[in-house]
Amino acid sequence: MNIQPLSSDFWFARWFDSPYYARLYGHRDEAEARAFVSHLTTQLALPQGAAVLDLACGNGRHAEALHAQGLRVWGYDLSPTQLSQAQERTAPGLQFRRHDMRTPFPDRGFSAVFNLFTSFGYFQTDAEHRGVLDHIHAALIPGGHLVMDYFNLSYIRQNLVPEEEKNLDGVHFLIKRRIQKGSIIKDIHIQDGHLHSFFSERVRAYTPEALEALLQRQGFGVTHRWGTYAGDRFHPEKSPRLILFARREN
Known part of the structure; x- marks a missing residue:
């Protein structure tokens, strides 16, 4: 797979490092993150102390909420600006590192990987997106969980x-x-x-069917679909979000 080197020319590299990003999306608050994570961890029923990864963790609000649930949390992000904010949350069992998700992950053995707030579909080729899923698959334990929070294209x-x-x-x-x-x-x-x-x-406009097919092709089985951050069942036309729960199958 041909991976282009990191460059400030990529839209996500420029935008996520801009001070205006936090200003525009500042309404995404800590309470919202804690509530969403509480719903997720209840659904997954992970054991206390399980190792999990927040992939594209941003300023760390979801990672910190996962840590508060008794999990050992790693947070990866590409943006130095976002990571500098996340690292202020560092604590025993909660750590952050800069990483490009298109390259193999430096850590393995995760019980779950969380990819939240539409943090997938950013790249120029489908091969790059498949590669990201391959790296997630390799980083999970057998039977480990992937939670992907995406938009619902029909909505x-x-x-x-x-x-x-x-x-x-x-x-x-x-x-x-x-x-x-x-x-x-x-x-x-x-x-x-x-x-x-x-x-x-610029985010790839995957339909739910296309995204699920992509996951299945890369060795994941989809187990649940939510349509809101409150855990409501996914409706193809009415749900604003597509939150997929998948497990590593092999």
């Missing part, structure tokens, strides 16, 4: 807001959304005083 299509504006702490955001060439694209125009910035998010 996005029905509820897409093509354009909106937000003013947050004196910063103006103009956000334009579209579905184009198999990706969901969000263009973010920012005006902060006299400073103008532009970022773009």
Whole structure:
């Protein structure tokens, strides 16, 4: 598989290191993370002290919530800015490291891997996405769990807001959304005083069927599907999220 080297030209490398990212998504709070993680760990029934990985952990809010559930937690992320915030949460049994998920993981033996807040589908080729799943598979114990939190494409299509504006702490955001060439694209125009910035998010528009087929091809069996962070059953048209529970099969 041809892996392109790390570069600030990748949209996720630029955007997640920007101070505007945290400002735009600041409504994703600690209480929300704790509630979601509580639902997840109840579903999985992991033993106390089990080793788990928060893959693309961001500032560590989900990793810290997992640790509070009595788990030993590793958090991986690519962004130095996000990791610097996450590392402030470091504690015995809770550690963070910088890692590109497209390369083999330095740690193994996880009972579960959590990939939350649409942290998959960022790359240019399907081979790269399959490679990520291969690395997750290799890092899990036999029968280990993968929890993937993705968007529900049908819901996005029905509820897409093509354009909106937000003013947050004196910063103006103009956000334009579209579905184009198999990706969901969000263009973010920012005006902060006299400073103008532009970022773009681009995530592969996997249908639930395509994402499940991808997981199955890479050695996972899907066991449960949720449609909300509260654990409601997935509905193909009405659910805003697609939260897949899968297990390593071999």
